[in-house]
Amino acid sequence: VGDKVMVLARSGLWQEVVNVPASQTFPMPEGMSFEEAAALLVNYITAYMILFDFGNLRPNQSVLIHMAAGGVGTAAIQLCKTVENVTIFGTASASKHDSLKESGVAHPIDYRTMDYAEEVRKISPKGVDIVLDPLGGSDTTKAFNLLKPMGKLITYGVANLLTGQKKNLMAMAKTWWNQFSITALQLLHQNKAVCGYHLGYMDEEVELIRSVVAKLVNLYSQGKIKPKIDSVWPFDQVAEAMRQMQEKKNVGKVILVPEAPKEESKKAEN
Numbered sequence: 417v418g419d420k421v422m423v424l425a426r427s428g429l430w431q432e433v434v435n436v437p438a439s440q441t442f443p444m445p446e447g448m449s450f451e452e453a454a455a456l457l458v459n460y461i462t463a464y465m466i467l468f469d470f471g472n473l474r475p476n477q478s479v480l481i482h483m484a485a486g487g488v489g490t491a492a493i494q495l496c497k498t499v500e501n502v503t504i505f506g507t508a509s510a511s512k513h514d515s516l517k518e519s520g521v522a523h524p525i526d527y528r529t530m531d532y533a534e535e536v537r538k539i540s541p542k543g544v545d546i547v548l549d550p551l552g553g554s555d556t557t558k559a560f561n562l563l564k565p566m567g568k569l570i571t572y573g574v575a576n577l578l579t580g581q582k583k584n585l586m587a588m589a590k591t592w593w594n595q596f597s598i599t600a601l602q603l604l605h606q607n608k609a610v611c612g613y614h615l616g617y618m619d620e621e622v623e624l625i626r627s628v629v630a631k632l633v634n635l636y637s638q639g640k641i642k643p644k645i646d647s648v649w650p651f652d653q654v655a656e657a658m659r660q661m662q663e664k665k666n667v668g669k670v671i672l673v674p675e676a677p678k679e680e681s682k683k684a685e686n
Contacts, residue, residue, distance in 0.1 A: 420444040422453040424461075424625070426616050430654070432674045439622050445633045451491035455487065455669040460632050461625065463491035466548055466570040470611040474499040477545040480536060480562065482555070484521060485512040485667045486488050490571075492548060493519050494641045505544065507532050515667050519644075533558045543567065556596035565607040571596075572613040644668030650676040 421441040425434060444650035446455045467473045479496055483489045484506025490667045497520045506521040517527040523539055525532045536544060545566075547559040550573035559569050568596060600612060635641045649657035650673055657670050 420450070420453070422457050422629075424457050426619070430651070430672060432651075442505070442626075442629050442633075445637050448636065451645050451648055451671050451673070452643045454671050455645055456632065456636070457629065458615060459487035459491040459669070460495075460641065460643070461628050462572060462613065463488050463495050463548075464628055464632060465615075466572055466611070466613050467492060467495055467546070470570045470613060471546040471548075471568050473499055473502065473546060475502070478503040478505065478542045478666045480505045480507075480532075480542060480547045480559070481521075481673070482507045482527075482549060482551055483509045484516055484524070487669050488548075488550065489517070490644045490668050493521060495635075496520070498635065498640050503540075505532075505536055505539075509664055531647050533562055536562055546570070553595055560596060560598070560608065560610065568609040568611060570611045570613055646670050648673055650674070652676075
């Protein structure tokens, strides 16, 4: 009682009281704010496991990170920076490129106005060692074709299913139809790896997740990673918070808190 903890829960965190098993709670490290704690677990566990456990990221390699200004993208960039001489390609809208360069992305690419695969090839004709794919559909095929020999594609989402303000059934059907498919025999000839990752289905892997969180807390304490908070919104402004993401304005995490900070407490802090 009274411990400050970070919580992993598959769903249902947009509420004032949350009930989770003790095994899904992790003590917050010294100096971490609740907002940072809210932004840490899902994104950094995902980024860590896909980069290191699946991707086997090593010095002098290259990585393509899609949605590089989002939660997992930001975490992945910071984690790449913990390995020597990793070249990062990152896709994001043009307004976010300066921020990405500051954070360590060598080659930001505007996916809206350019073919990112062509842009990667211009700089690195052989392609890249690792592609992190949250998009799905035909983008997974492009990702696979961008891999160098011994390269690894880790797919961890299907963002292409979500277009506009509503789930567009045509877009969903198109994404499903274009979804990448390959046989074991084809992989053998290509010298490439395809991995799939979904943190939501790791509920039983308590020890594995604990070991990853311990590594992340250690990196945080060393100042090597720090969750990037775009903005903080009270529950009663949830629509505005969602709009911030939907309009792709956010760089880093959009955080919800139960209530807005009281004016008195703000004055007291000043």
